[in-house]
Amino acid sequence: MRKIICSLILLFLIYACKSDYVGTDSANTGRGGSTARFTIAKDYLYIVDSQSLKVFRITEPENPTFIKRVPLNTVVETIFPFEGHLLVGTQTGMFIFSIANPEEPARVAVYSHIVSCDPVVAEGNYAYVTLRSGNNCNRGLNALDVVDIRDMSRPQLVKSYPMQNPHGLGVDGKLLFVTEGDFGLKVFDKTNPNDLKLIKTFEDFTAFDVIPDANVLIITGKQGIYQYSYNAQNELKLLSKIPIES
Amino acid sequence: MSSCISEEEKAANEKVMGYRPVYTDYASIRKIELQQARGLTSPGKIYIKGKYLYINESGEGIHIFDNSDKTNPKPVAFLSIPVNKDISIKDNILYADNGDDLVSIDISNPNSVKVLKRVEKAFPYPSYPNERGKFECVDPSKGYVKAWEYVELTNPKCFR
Numbered sequence: 001m002r003k004i005i006c007s008l009i010l011l012f013l014i015y016a017c018k019s020d021y022v023g024t025d026s027a028n029t030g031r032g033g034s035t036a037r038f039t040i041a042k043d044y045l046y047i048v049d050s051q052s053l054k055v056f057r058i059t060e061p062e063n064p065t066f067i068k069r070v071p072l073n074t075v076v077e078t079i080f081p082f083e084g085h086l087l088v089g090t091q092t093g094m095f096i097f098s099i100a101n102p103e104e105p106a107r108v109a110v111y112s113h114i115v116s117c118d119p120v121v122a123e124g125n126y127a128y129v130t131l132r133s134g135n136n137c138n139r140g141l142n143a144l145d146v147v148d149i150r151d152m153s154r155p156q157l158v159k160s161y162p163m164q165n166p167h168g169l170g171v172d173g174k175l176l177f178v179t180e181g182d183f184g185l186k187v188f189d190k191t192n193p194n195d196l197k198l199i200k201t202f203e204d205f206t207a208f209d210v211i212p213d214a215n216v217l218i219i220t221g222k223q224g225i226y227q228y229s230y231n232a233q234n235e236l237k238l239l240s241k242i243p244i245e246s
Numbered sequence: 247m248s249s250c251i252s253e254e255e256k257a258a259n260e261k262v263m264g265y266r267p268v269y270t271d272y273a274s275i276r277k278i279e280l281q282q283a284r285g286l287t288s289p290g291k292i293y294i295k296g297k298y299l300y301i302n303e304s305g306e307g308i309h310i311f312d313n314s315d316k317t318n319p320k321p322v323a324f325l326s327i328p329v330n331k332d333i334s335i336k337d338n339i340l341y342a343d344n345g346d347d348l349v350s351i352d353i354s355n356p357n358s359v360k361v362l363k364r365v366e367k368a369f370p371y372p373s374y375p376n377e378r379g380k381f382e383c384v385d386p387s388k389g390y391v392k393a394w395e396y397v398e399l400t401n402p403k404c405f406r
Contacts, residue, residue, distance in 0.1 A: 030295025030335040038334035038341060045334060045341055047348070049369050056348065061339040062362040064350050213294055216316050220292055225301055227316050239317045242301070245285030 033209035033220070034078060034119035034130075034168040041081045044102045048076040048088060055103060067103050082122040085152055089120040094129050096152050111147055111155040119209075123171040125150045126158065126193050130166035130178065142166060144178060146193045158193045168209035170217070175199075175230065177217060179207035185219060187234065199234045264380035264399040267372075269389040275328040275345045280359050283309065283321035295335045298322075298356070305329050305392070308342075310356055322356050329392055345390045346371050380405045 029040045037048045045056040045064060053070040078089035086105060088095040093112035097105040116131040129145040142165055146158040165181040176190040184203040188196045206222035216239065217228040225242040286309060290302035299313040307326040311319040329345040338354040339362070348368035352360045373384050375394040383404040384391055 028337045030293055030300075032293045032332075032334065033291055035291060036293075036332060036334075038332045038343075040334050040336050040341075045336075047332075047343075047369075051370070054368070056341075056365070056368075058336060058339070058341070058350075061337055062350055062352065064341060064348060064363060064365055066365060066368065209291065211292060211294055218292055218294065218299065220289055220301075224286065225289060225292065225299075227313075227319070229316075240319055242286060242311070242319055244289065245287060 031211060033211050034121050034170060035209045037079060039079045039081045041099055042102060046079055046086055048079045050075060053088060053105060070105055078119045080121055087120045087122055087127055089118045091116065094120050108153045109155050116141055119168050121169055121171055122149060128169055128171060128176060130169055132166050161196055170210040170212040172212035177210050177212060179210050182206050260401045261398055262380055264402045265375040265394040266382045266397050266399060267384050267391040268393040268395055270392040271389040275390050278361050279326050281324045281326050284324050290331060293333050300333060302330060308333060325359060343369055374406050378406055
């Protein structure tokens with residue numbers, strides 16, 4: 001009898017640990033913008049520096065431990081975690097790594113494009129890659145590529161849309177937000193990836209990066225940090241601005 | 247007189263515009279502390295977790311805002327982390343780059359933080375400027391390169 005009770009308690013403990021583990025992933029981890037170079041997936045911290053991807057184990061959160069360096073041989077800019085994968089934005093394209101084995105990121109594909117600066121985000125079946133011309137990435141092209149990633153090992157370009165100077169981007173539901181530097185913020189309806197519809201352009205501020213969060217858009221700009229509410233009717237309303245002091 | 251200066255000497259005194267590393271000693275860049283909230287000057291990346299909004303001040307640290315009321319984010323404190331650009335947070339632990347080190351910081355109490363661990367040399371030492379051109383070669387024994395200044399240099403040995 002005691003054995004059965006012990007087994008039951010053990011089973012309960014295992015179950016409790018498991019459910020707790022599942023919950024840990026999103027609820028206890030914060031979120032950055034599309035230009036982030038740090039990201040956390042489960043018990044690992046992934047960091048991209050100029051030329052490589054680095055893995056740190058944070059099973060003991062207070063004691064991050066270096067595990068591995070994956071050289072990338074290109075200029076690495078951003079990292080975005082997505083469904084057991086890492087989407088890494090580099091100046092030559094988007095690298096897709098599987099983190100099925102979290103300590104051994106395995107490259108499953110590279111979506112190549114011309115040399116440019118390019119944050120990437122993803123939602124559902126698609127990745128959204130921005131290409132920007134600039135000082136260190138000047139090929140004169142500014143664009144947004146919608147890439148089908150249903151099969152992570154075979155990313156396929158769906159369509160490329162011309163942009164003005166895209167610095168960052170974010171997605172939420174059917175909306176896609178692109179920060180266009182001095183050209184402001186563009187809001188698209190992304191329901192049809194073959195036909196993104198520009199809903200609105202905000203040109204009254206310079207916008208660099210963006211985090212959409214539960215119907216509030218947080219935007220970094222030259223003049224400050226803006227928060228806008230947005231809704232299904234595509235209305236954006238300014239909630240607050242944290243100004244920059246000169 | 248000028249004819250007495252050899253070609254080599256001329257080259258040694260060649261003056262060109264280029265980049266010079268601005269060093270800071272490791273003791274000062276490793277000083278992480280909570281300070282009074284202050285205004286934004288040159289904001290970098292942003293990060294959200296729970297009710298807090300974290301705004302990087304380029305190369306200096308993190309402005310912490312209580313963003314419970316998004317119409318009125320309230321400044322809580324400034325977490326000074328020299329040469330910081332990126333952060334990520336899990337539970338109550340904030341991970342940040344601090345020069346070429348990675349640090350973990352306990353932020354359970356946003357009014358009193360504690361550095362838990364420092365992973366030294368986690369990131370590459372900045373051995374060249376972002377911009378192309380001639381520059382003064384770095385000397386890591388002088389400390390960490392906090393910035394690059396564009397000045398007149400005498401016969402710089404490095405370029406990219």
